[in-house]
Amino acid sequence: MMPPWTSEKVVLQPYDPRWIDRARTENDRVEELLEPWLVDGVQHIGSTAVVGLIAKPIIDLIASVRDLSNISLVASGRLTAEGWTYVDPEFDAQPWRRFFIKTDTSGRHRQSHLHIVQAGGSKWVEMISFRDALRHDHVLARRYEDLKVRLAEQHKYDRKAYTMAKTEFVMAALRALPADRQMKSSRA
Template sequence: MSDGVPAWAYERVSVRPFDPRWADRARVERARLIELLAPWLVDGVEHVGSTAVPGLAAKPIIDLMASVNDLDVVVVDAARRFTVDGWCFVPPELDGRPWRRFFVKPDETGQHRIAHLHLVTSGHPRWGEQIAFRDALRRDGTLADDYEQLKRRLADRHEDDREAYTNAKAGFIVKALGLAPD
């Protein structure tokens, strides 16, 4: 592990059985983020990702997405608020996703992630795609089962590489959203 790199950055991919407490944790984090981001919020804060789908196995990390007008203004102006609340900023050059600003909230030990915040510019297509995929999984049990099986296989294959795990799910998500080219 490199000096200055937090332990949670090296956390292994681990898919766990559904936990009904995820929804409660998401509600608490969401309410807090609405307070923290109040001056900048446009379309609100959404619980997205697998923990937002009842019955679906997931990495035990609550994914939240917030819509704002200017990502970089929020990062600068809300930096102290985020730090006090336990959020760690992941710089865009490390995150590798220019369409968002990313924050991680580790547990009290600093070893494990408990939440992710994806700040997205209002109107960006990713906002609707994330919500559409979550909602498709909620509506379609077969799709959710297929996704869970894929996630378990990929977690076994890429347990030490979170980026490879995430990237390997992309084709399934694109297909589920009907965004795959003909």
């Protein structure tokens, strides 16, 4: 049986300054829970990490760990006790991460995502570099926002298609970054 959050439609909201506080609270708690395994800490990524950007109201966090192979086993108990749900690879075909979500009390609406990745891997660098590019380049951020609005309408009931349709834009933005801007990982 599919969890109810798997059929949640794509809904974008205007920027909400409370997202930063929510992210800071989640970030601090996840750092405490994963401290024995963390390498580069936990960072707030995604559109909710970019002031002024329209977004799905879901806080995305990324954490890098020494050994991704067994993190779902060793960390699940700690994370589950805090309301996180491990997303089985059946529902998340992304081998580069271990994925956890936190929903509202109904279990139907996602509130937070936790992407746990291998330290030193390309996804850590890509996700943080893209966030930082959006924070520093307001023209890029507006172009991304326009794309997201169009895609949210086209793929309202297909979150996977919505996400996949943004991939080329993200990769092009990363390729266009000067080398010195590839990894300014300011915490947020």
